[in-house]
Amino acid sequence: MKGSLEGKEIILGVSGSIAAYKAVEILRELTGRGAAVTVVMTEGAQRFVAPLTFETLSRRPVLTDLFTLDYDKHIGHVATGERANLLVVAPATANTIAKFAHGLADDFLSNLYLSSPCPVLLAPAMDREMYAHSAVQENLTHLKARGVHVLEPEYGELASGLIGRGRLPELSTILQKIDDLLRHQGDLTGETVLVTAGPTQELLDPVRYISNRSTGKMGFALAQAAQDRGAHVTLVSGPTSLPTPPGIMRTDVTTAEEMYQAVLDRLDTTTILIMAAAVADYRPSSSASQKMKKQETLTVEFVRNPDILAEAGRHKGSRILVGFAAETEDLLENAREKLRKKHLDLIVANDIRVGFGGETTRVTILDRHGGVQELPERSKREVAHQILDRVVALRSGERA
Numbered sequence: 001m002k003g004s005l006e007g008k009e010i011i012l013g014v015s016g017s018i019a020a021y022k023a024v025e026i027l028r029e030l031t032g033r034g035a036a037v038t039v040v041m042t043e044g045a046q047r048f049v050a051p052l053t054f055e056t057l058s059r060r061p062v063l064t065d066l067f068t069l070d071y072d073k074h075i076g077h078v079a080t081g082e083r084a085n086l087l088v089v090a091p092a093t094a095n096t097i098a099k100f101a102h103g104l105a106d107d108f109l110s111n112l113y114l115s116s117p118c119p120v121l122l123a124p125a126m127d128r129e130m131y132a133h134s135a136v137q138e139n140l141t142h143l144k145a146r147g148v149h150v151l152e153p154e155y156g157e158l159a160s161g162l163i164g165r166g167r168l169p170e171l172s173t174i175l176q177k178i179d180d181l182l183r184h185q186g187d188l189t190g191e192t193v194l195v196t197a198g199p200t201q202e203l204l205d206p207v208r209y210i211s212n213r214s215t216g217k218m219g220f221a222l223a224q225a226a227q228d229r230g231a232h233v234t235l236v237s238g239p240t241s242l243p244t245p246p247g248i249m250r251t252d253v254t255t256a257e258e259m260y261q262a263v264l265d266r267l268d269t270t271t272i273l274i275m276a277a278a279v280a281d282y283r284p285s286s287s288a289s290q291k292m293k294k295q296e297t298l299t300v301e302f303v304r305n306p307d308i309l310a311e312a313g314r315h316k317g318s319r320i321l322v323g324f325a326a327e328t329e330d331l332l333e334n335a336r337e338k339l340r341k342k343h344l345d346l347i348v349a350n351d352i353r354v355g356f357g358g359e360t361t362r363v364t365i366l367d368r369h370g371g372v373q374e375l376p377e378r379s380k381r382e383v384a385h386q387i388l389d390r391v392v393a394l395r396s397g398e399r400a
């Protein structure tokens, strides 16, 4: 990853948590990757780690005092915020989170938050009970709704000796998120992305259903990646146990017909539609109103479900349409046929013997111009970004 953040200006805010010493390691990693980092410390943070440590490693003055001008005689917090590509606060205390949520501005860091037009990432760290408190949770909800990226603290042993959620996320998690936010720097800003995810369930009776093994992980990874790249994202999800990525609007559906309706209702305002859901092709022709009694044999008649992608293809307009083809045989031929028939821009063909349900997947991306890109097995997060790279390339091709 050496050099991956070359040319990026990052502000690293450090607030008064026992985890402040971990920010030293974050700084080392960021500068090691080529980023120029300005460290801002709260008064509380300076009680835990001396500014000199950060100053030495960043080779820049550490900003602590609101009432000084910066080296070019500008107002420090305004000038610093304007230059930055990203403001990361790690660790973010309950106090700093509250100040950001309510617009309080009584130190350098909180003024900087209000005056920085760049994306903001918070990595909270605090005691279990503090993190669980509704005051903290409500403040985080406010911030997420405002577009602030928030990493979930990790579960484990805390400085207090208690076990629970509140630990600063692992260094690798923080760095990966910074990388995701900076690498693509808002290249989907202005786009409204609708992602479908997960399986659908087709009801046989009030307690039984026909479904498939999709977990929704690919769709959720796409939604998160699109949001990290600046898009306004809506997720229409079938039944899954996955948590909603912060800042994303989610609509839950159960059946293919509900998903069809949810997508069509939002199609007018969508500029990029990514259908990653594993929608059932068929549903039982009737669903029993009472639980079915045991019988020797059972015959169920199925009827076709509406084809969401084909319908979206018929009303394509200037929208970018991305479909998925999950197959066990003749993968590329089937995917190519689907791409053509449904007027898609991209189709992601995945061999379900690798991708279904797991953390990684191996896909081939086919585009409307006949391009074929075979990707090695990668995490779903990485594959999501590769798919979005292709979407961005198609968009800029259209504009050229």
Ligand SMILES: Cc1cc2nc3c(=O)[nH]c(=O)nc-3n(C[C@H](O)[C@H](O)[C@H](O)COP(=O)(O)O)c2cc1C
Residues within 6 Å of the ligand: 014, 015, 016, 017, 018, 019, 042, 043, 044, 045, 092, 093, 094, 095, 096, 097, 125, 126, 127, 130
């Ligand atoms: C030993 C010690 C450890 C602390 N650790 C945390 C912490 O991990 N998270 C947190 O939100 N507050 C923690 N606090 C409380 C904050 O330091 C306190 O709320 C302070 O006002 C935060 O100010 P700041 O947000 O401006 O840095 C700790 C306090 C002490 C004395």
